[in-house]
Amino acid sequence: MARSRNFQLTTEEARADPDVVKESFVVNEISSMVLFDSGASLSFASLALSKRFSGTPGELDFPLDVEIADDRTVRVARFYRGCTLRMFDEQFSVDLVPIPLRGNKAIVGKDWLSSNGKVIDYELQLVRVRTPSGGEIVIPGERPQRGLILCSAARARHYFEQGCAR
Template sequence: MRIIDGRHVKVNAPAAKSRAIQLTTNEAWAAPDVVAGTFLENGMSAHVLFDSGATRSFVSLELSKKFLDAPGTLDSPLEVDIADDCIVSAARVYRDCVLNILGERFHVDLVSIPLRGMKVIVRIDWLGANGAMIDCERQLVRVRTPSGGELVIHGERASHGLTLCSTTRAKGFLQ
């Protein structure tokens, strides 16, 4: 709202720019700069991407439809670049959502956008506020817990299955 000539006039705020990653689960496992895992978000299983390049924390529309609380509205809408030069406008935010990681409860504000599946993207400022350090090479995130301890989150990786070899080949490798 602005006051113009003594009257309150609603002014549409310009949209801020933001970025989110649109990855499949397999792409997230293969990405060198993203740590991913499956955790509880507001009591529901979700694929969580810890992304130091994301400018906001996001939640997929599919997952957000299951939240019990009604969303709020951002002060100004976001234009979010999600993939393949696709830009969507986002204005709904779920404030103070609970991200449960290995029994520790973290709070995060999530902007709902169209992402594939039950997905959450955690942005850099949440990571910084919780003293997190991302080690992409080892696929882990170290984060300070609300109780003051440290939690090490190990990212998931695609399994490549068992590699089998015969006893004869194994003996050859050992010699």
């Protein structure tokens, strides 16, 4: 029996957690909160999100025990292969295992991150990903608001060129 660990955070907890990089993207044409977590062995989707997927889930090679909130463990045996994760103008394929999470959420884990040349900078709340077309996108995660944030015109132009416009 394989084990995986996942933590269920509220939106407020995720915003305050320096080890969580999250951003809104589209999963299978559904607006979703996507959390990038290099500590998760697989990638997951909330039950609410996965219920909206078309198609039938496949079977995992073996059941997986996933630790979620309150030290509870759920056993999962199904997954959705080849879901579409759209970030900016790029589309990526990701396999998602449905688990109990609040809202329309996806957790992108090591399985996807390692195959897409990721670099996660938790301090700066950034994820760098190699695109299918050979380029790179920089995903700025949500950061806790700490008052007024100023940005120079040169830095703003750099962010726009990197595809980080909000």
